[in-house]
Amino acid sequence: MVRIYDGILTALAFVAAAMLLAITVGIGLDVAARYLFNRPIGWMSEFVQHSMLLILFLSIGWLTRERGHVAVEILLDAVPGRYRRGMEIFATLASGAISGFLCVWAAISTWDNHVREVVTDGIYPIPREWLLAIVALGFFFTTIEFLRSAVAMIINPNAEVRQVDAELEALALAARNASERERLS
Numbered sequence: 001m002v003r004i005y006d007g008i009l010t011a012l013a014f015v016a017a018a019m020l021l022a023i024t025v026g027i028g029l030d031v032a033a034r035y036l037f038n039r040p041i042g043w044m045s046e047f048v049q050h051s052m053l054l055i056l057f058l059s060i061g062w063l064t065r066e067r068g069h070v071a072v073e074i075l076l077d078a079v080p081g082r083y084r085r086g087m088e089i090f091a092t093l094a095s096g097a098i099s100g101f102l103c104v105w106a107a108i109s110t111w112d113n114h115v116r117e118v119v120t121d122g123i124y125p126i127p128r129e130w131l132l133a134i135v136a137l138g139f140f141f142t143t144i145e146f147l148r149s150a151v152a153m154i155i156n157p158n159a160e161v162r163q164v165d166a167e168l169e170a171l172a173l174a175a176r177n178a179s180e181r182e183r184l185s
Helices: 002-035 044-065 074-078 079-116 128-155 166-184
Strands: none
Touching: 002 128, 002 166, 044 128, 074 166, 079 128
């Protein structure tokens, strides 16, 4: 079951990557059509706008699983090691709770827009619920991934879960050693 779930996340990330490629090519074609033939592609602007949202929320679960999101760890690196794991678990659980709240909010908004038959503004309107459903789906997968990460940290307290660039870790260690030497001298 986990393999199927992970496959779904990876497939959604590939869809997001394909959409990024499509808008990259589409914008180039639109600019060429506009300036060479004075005939821009009418739907391209709306396609790009919707795709930007879809790219984010189709890939956010995968990105969370890979721990590729931005994490400011200045405070975490400054605390003694015995407190660090507890802080990581708390931050991960809090991130999961916030993502869960946003998932529920997006699901409620999706239903509300469906009931009221709200469409997007633009030349080619689409039901807004389609976009909001993807937002809810993205936050759903993100919530699961934060909770999976927290459980993994609790089950295996010695495992390293942060993805830290080795060079930055070496600089942080050197800075800690230098401050420790200054404190002892």
